[in-house]
Amino acid sequence: LETLMKETTIVPQINQIEVHPYFNQQDVQDYCDKHDITVTAWMPLMRNRGLLDDSVITKLAEQYDKTPAQIVLRWHLAHDR
Secondary structure, three states: OHHHHHHOOOOOOEEEEEOEOOEOOHHHHHHHHHOOOEEEEEOOOOOOOOHHHOHHHHHHHHHOOOOHHHHHHHHHHHOOO
8 A cells, every 4th residue: 555655646445455353454454544545344254264153252142142243243343344
């Protein structure tokens, strides 16, 4: 992103990056926020790679009578992603 903005006058509107509770890429998100670039989560539920079976997430789902996917999606909303 830095190279793009140094070499051109283009500032991206959206940056789609992998973001989920296991991999939040906070440094990239902070950079995008600083430059008014919207971050869109790619692979927010990790496509069946264990996130929805995580013990913390499943316990929260049980506690709040939600599905694990709802818990993870709420995490994204709470983090503006």
